Amino acid sequence: MTRPVAVIIAAGPGVSGSLARRMAREGYDLALVGHQEEALVELGGQLEKLGATVSHAVADVTDAAVATAAVRGLAHGHGRVDWLHFNPSAFRHKDPLSLTSAELLDDVGLGVGALLTALQAVHPLLQPGARVTATGSMAADSPWNEAASLGVQKAGLRNLIRSIDTTLEPQGIRAVSLTVRGTLGKEGPFTPDRVADAIWAAAHQDESEWRTEVPYTG
Incomplete structure (x- = not known):
């Protein structure tokens, strides 16, 4: 039986690495996209020791053409995406009086827009029952004015996920x-491993009571 495949955008240490290791332990193969080769190689080695087949690509996910080619290439290499x-x-330490509109758009391009690029690249290979997940933040509801763009990104990301869910639900995704x-x-309830476990649980919630946003309070 073909193993399920997960694609992780912005893979590396932290939550994404913890989630990748959880996926590998649960029987997934992994396709990793990030901006640091060394971090991808290190994480890939950890996942292979857990039994996963791993591929990776270094790409600027804000460059739609480059990111599409990278993500699509990895996905086709595995033959499916689950x-x-x-x-x-x-994270840009600027308040609304110093943050420029160009900087805001750049940040939203990374924190929100790149999800569209990745989704459209993998969509032809998404299997019924597949999941699309995103790491959100309380900044969506309680933004810190000194990092004003982060709240905009997280609010936009949550909104986009809702639209994605509505669009893909008829396909079983x-x-x-x-x-x-x-x-x-x-330490404590907000370690990367604990947050990764919460993402795993959110992706496996009962579909009859599906929520497009799940809060994690620890």
Whole structure:
């Protein structure tokens, strides 16, 4: 039987790495997209030790043509996609009086727009029962004014996930974002492993009571 395949956008250490390891332990093969070769190779080695077949590509996901080619190439290499996870966001320490409109658009291009690129690249290979997930944040509801673009990204991401879920539900594909209501740390309820487990649970929620946003409070 063919193993399921997960594509992770902005793979590396942290939540995306923890989620990738959880997926590998659960029997997934992985296709990783990121911007640092060294981090991708290191994570790939960890996943292979867990029994996964792993491929990766270094790509700027804000460049639609480059990202499409990279994601599509990885997906076709595996022959199917059962899970797309979207992780990137841009942190820019600027308040509304210093943040320019061009900077805001650049950040939204990474934290929201790149999801469209990745989704459209993998869509032909998405299997019925597939999942689209995204790492959300409490910044969507409680933005910090000194990093104004982050709240806009996370609010936009959550909104887009809802539209994706509505669009793909007739195909048997569901989408959900996990709103992390806390600060990531090395200990306590907001470690990357704990957040990754919450994303896993959100992706496996009962479809009869499906929610496109699941809060994680630890």
